[in-house]
Every structure is written in C-alpha cells, then in structure tokens.
Amino acid sequence: xxxxxxxxxxxxxxxxxxxxxxxxxxxSHQPKQVVISMFGAMEKDDKAALxxxxxxxxxxxVVNEDYALQSDNPRTFTSPQQxxxxxxxxxxxxxxxxAYQRIINKEEILGETATVEVTFVDKNNxxxxxxxxxxxxxxEKWKIYSFNTIMGS
Numbered sequence: 327x328x329x330x331x332x333x334x335x336x337x338x339x340x341x342x343x344x345x346x347x348x349x350x351x352x353x354s355h356q357p358k359q360v361v362i363s364m365f366g367a368m369e370k371d372d373k374a375a376l377x378x379x380x381x382x383x384x385x386x387x388v389v390n391e392d393y394a395l396q397s398d399n400p401r402t403f404t405s406p407q408q409x410x411x412x413x414x415x416x417x418x419x420x421x422x423x424x425a426y427q428r429i430i431n432k433e434e435i436l437g438e439t440a441t442v443e444v445t446f447v448d449k450n451n452x453x454x455x456x457x458x459x460x461x462x463x464x465x466e467k468w469k470i471y472s473f474n475t476i477m478g479s
Contacts, residue, residue, distance in 0.1 A: 357440035357461045358433040360468045365428060371414040381464055382406035384471035393457075393473030394419040426455070438463040 355363075360379055367375035386409065392400040394412070401418075403409045412419045423446060431443035439462045446455040460472030 355468055356433065357435060357442050357459075357468050358430060360461060360470065361430055361442045361444065361459055364470060365430075368413050368420055368424070373410040373414055376410055376413055377406070378467075379470060380409070381462070381469040381471040382409055385409055385473075388472070391474070394422050440468065 364376065364379045366372075367379060383406070386403050386406065389402050390400055394401070401412075403412070411417050414420055426446040426448050429445040429447065431445060433440055433442045439460070441458045441460055444457045444459060446457065448454070458472075458474050459470050460474065461468045461470050463469075
C-alpha cells in the first residue's frame, strides 16, 4: 500500500513540475530579451524574425506619433510590410535608431503587459532619447506593440 502512495505522490509531483515548466514558457523570453532580439533581427534585416517579435496589427494603429527619432511628420503605415521595410535595410527608422548608441534599460512587467526602456544616445549632439517599448502577451509570447518616444536630455 505504501508503494501505491509513493507512486501517486511522485506522479502528482511530476504533473506539478510539468505545469510549472509549461507556465514558465512565457518567462523564458522576458520582455527585455525580446527587445534585444528585435535589434538583432533589425541588424540582420530578418523580416521573418521581426514578424514574430512585433504585434504588427497593433503597431499599424499608431497614427499620431512616429517612432523614428527626430521625425517631424508622423508617418502612417497601411500594411505590416511597410513597418518591416521601415525597420530593416535602409528603412528610415532603422537608419536613425542604428545611428545612435542603444542602451537597453530596465523592464517592468505588470501581468500580461510590460515596458522596456531603451535610451538612444546621440553623442554628436549630446542628446538622449528615452523610448519605452510596450509589450504584451499574444499566444503565450511577448510581442512589441508600441514604441513611445519621450524626449530626454
């Protein structure tokens, strides 16, 4: 009888461990790592990787602000492909973001949403641009849905 209880106890522990591992799938790719991966995909001009990292439908909803630094006129993107083109090769945002030193700062997670602070440093003009990338969970993965530029000093 003791062997049956031991077997049941071990089975329950195994099931609990599998549940914990399954639930931590989201945490294995933390928001800060997603942002780092995004810059890596941009550097490699990997549009397929960016499509998995970005929530493109949400990014297309942004119409009153432009995430390319120092842009006077907000651009409106009418297709996911336009966003991917903008973040790769000679796209305006890629060119501007990669002209600066990028410092990935802290992440803040609140349930299924998060922000990651990124500072773009323009050494030539002694200026910094603080950007908070917004992320949320889509199909159990963190995806970037917002680039919110805040002018810094």
